Amino acid sequence: MASEDLQVVPIRHWGRWVVGALILVLLAALGFALADARILYEDVPGFFTHEIMISGLVDTVVLAVCAQTGAIALGVLLALLRRSPNPVARWFAWGYIWLFRGLPVLLQILLWFNLALVFKFISIPVPFTDAFLLHEPTNILITAFVAALLGLGLNESAYMAEIVRAGLSSVDPGQIEAAKAIGMTPGKTFRRVVLPQAMRVIIPPTGNNFINMLKGTSMASVIGFLELIHAANRISSGNLEIMETLIAAALWYLIVVSVANVGQYYLERAYGKGVR
Amino acid sequence: MTLVRAHGVRKSYGATEVLRGVDLTVDEGQVVCLLGPSGAGKSTFLRCVNHLETIDAGRIWVAGHPVGFVLKGGKLHELPEREVATQRRDIGMVFQRFNLFPHRTALENVTEGPIQVLGRRPADARREALELLARVGLGDRGGAYPRELSGGQQQRVAIARALAMKPKVMLFDEPTSALDPELVGEVLDVMVALARDGMTMVVVTHEVGFAREVADQVAFMVDGAIVESGAAREVLDNPQHQRTRQFLAKVL
Numbered sequence: 001m002a003s004e005d006l007q008v009v010p011i012r013h014w015g016r017w018v019v020g021a022l023i024l025v026l027l028a029a030l031g032f033a034l035a036d037a038r039i040l041y042e043d044v045p046g047f048f049t050h051e052i053m054i055s056g057l058v059d060t061v062v063l064a065v066c067a068q069t070g071a072i073a074l075g076v077l078l079a080l081l082r083r084s085p086n087p088v089a090r091w092f093a094w095g096y097i098w099l100f101r102g103l104p105v106l107l108q109i110l111l112w113f114n115l116a117l118v119f120k121f122i123s124i125p126v127p128f129t130d131a132f133l134l135h136e137p138t139n140i141l142i143t144a145f146v147a148a149l150l151g152l153g154l155n156e157s158a159y160m161a162e163i164v165r166a167g168l169s170s171v172d173p174g175q176i177e178a179a180k181a182i183g184m185t186p187g188k189t190f191r192r193v194v195l196p197q198a199m200r201v202i203i204p205p206t207g208n209n210f211i212n213m214l215k216g217t218s219m220a221s222v223i224g225f226l227e228l229i230h231a232a233n234r235i236s237s238g239n240l241e242i243m244e245t246l247i248a249a250a251l252w253y254l255i256v257v258s259v260a261n262v263g264q265y266y267l268e269r270a271y272g273k274g275v276r
Numbered sequence: 277m278t279l280v281r282a283h284g285v286r287k288s289y290g291a292t293e294v295l296r297g298v299d300l301t302v303d304e305g306q307v308v309c310l311l312g313p314s315g316a317g318k319s320t321f322l323r324c325v326n327h328l329e330t331i332d333a334g335r336i337w338v339a340g341h342p343v344g345f346v347l348k349g350g351k352l353h354e355l356p357e358r359e360v361a362t363q364r365r366d367i368g369m370v371f372q373r374f375n376l377f378p379h380r381t382a383l384e385n386v387t388e389g390p391i392q393v394l395g396r397r398p399a400d401a402r403r404e405a406l407e408l409l410a411r412v413g414l415g416d417r418g419g420a421y422p423r424e425l426s427g428g429q430q431q432r433v434a435i436a437r438a439l440a441m442k443p444k445v446m447l448f449d450e451p452t453s454a455l456d457p458e459l460v461g462e463v464l465d466v467m468v469a470l471a472r473d474g475m476t477m478v479v480v481t482h483e484v485g486f487a488r489e490v491a492d493q494v495a496f497m498v499d500g501a502i503v504e505s506g507a508a509r510e511v512l513d514n515p516q517h518q519r520t521r522q523f524l525a526k527v528l
Binding site: 181192 | 326328357358361362364365367368369371373375376377378379380381388389392393394421422423434437438440441
């Protein structure tokens with residue numbers, strides 16, 4: 001018999017069928033268990049759109065966006081300091097990152113929130129006069145929001161500094177030379193040539209960190225800041241439907257994180273021009 | 277008129293002296309080729325001319341200005357980087373590895389300098405950039421990103437980018453060394469045309485044929501110093517220095 005007439009028997013992947021079936025069975029079991037659990041699913045939509053929950057959602061997003069934005073700006077500055085020819089600047093940036101990356105965020109939030117214990121007033125004096133640019137009781141200035149913003153933002157800025165530094169280092173030095181050769185100033189070289197190319201390396205880990213930041217805002221609940229978890233607890237303290245309110249909060253976290261993912265996708269596409 | 281004058285240029289990297297007193301004069305409209313073995317300091321010297329490298333001793337004048345300095349009250353004051361940037365507008369440079377901006381199209385690469393540095397109106401810069409791209413034979417590739425272009429095409433865009441600044445002198449740092457052999461010709465053709473149009477050029481190259489065809493002056497560099505220089509045909513056809521003879525025997 002000529003070989004072209006021979007019947008071909010494709011390999012059977014029996015293992016794949018078994019593993020697939022096993023996963024489906026386990027998922028079904030989980031589904032039945034949850035359906036049978038003592039959860040009042042019909043109450044979840046009410047908690048999901050509850051006035052307190054929405055205000056917690058807004059505060060969570062505002063805190064995360066403010067802290068991340070500030071952290072990015074500070075991170076760029078710190079990365080530049082770390083790459084500076086000035087040894088004092090390099091040393092300072094290294095120490096800053098060592099400190100703010102090394103301490104737990106929760107501890108930092110608590111330190112800021114209790115600042116009034118050690119400094120009664122926060123003052124910015126005008127040099128050589130008795131006048132003050134700012135002179136306020138610490139208790140008034142450091143609200144729960146400000147303490148959480150400082151705790152989350154300063155910690156994140158230390159991480160951002162390293163992410164930005166990695167991004168800047170990834171740009172070919174020839175790019176800087178080319179920019180100089182057409183007469184660009186150092187500032188313009190950074191903004192027009194180095195940063196846009198560094199962004200390709202900076203964006204993915206920053207997106208990761210922002211998702212962490214969104215969830216990290218939950219730590220602000222310990223100082224009474226009304227973010228999603230605090231909002232859920234407040235609602236459930238009246239009706240004791242703890243699981244139901246937490247599920248509503250969980251849904252909001254997943255929605256916000258998904259929106260952030262979409263944003264990251266478009267940012268990556270914008271900065272991937274000419275490369276992908 | 278003298279456009280570039282280098283006098284006693286010295287430079288060391290740590291203990292290694294890479295330039296040991298280089299003297300070179302380039303007149304307006306002249307094409308000068310720097311030849312010599314690898315490691316002779318040709319590229320380093322060229323990079324000193326637009327202050328990408330600083331020099332340890334000597335002086336380089338371009339278009340009447342001491343590069344990297346300003347003459348005030350009989351003293352040379354070192355210029356901050358942003359003012360060196362202004363001096364560099366007059367000095368175009370083409371690199372061995374092209375160094376096009378990968379995140380911008382060919383056209384945007386060419387308009388970047390005129391718009392961002394010279395403050396030209398985008399519409400004008402665009403029109404002139406298209407003319408320049410046409411001049412280097414890429415009139416239809418303005419919308420392409422560098423990675424979509426061949427090495428030879430990228431180098432021609434890089435030449436157009438440098439020309440867009442309307443420089444007084446163009447520096448070429450081994451412009452064909454990173455190219456596949458079959459792409460060398462298209463870049464050299466553009467450079468020959470540029471030379472014919474009267475552009476002042478300093479070219480570090482291994483292309484002896486190019487030097488013979490267009491160079492007014494050839495300078496041969498060995499171990500950080502120019503050992504022989506003169507009219508292209510004299511140096512290339514009747515080399516006096518032993519190292520020049522050795523080098524030419526190898527590359528021809």
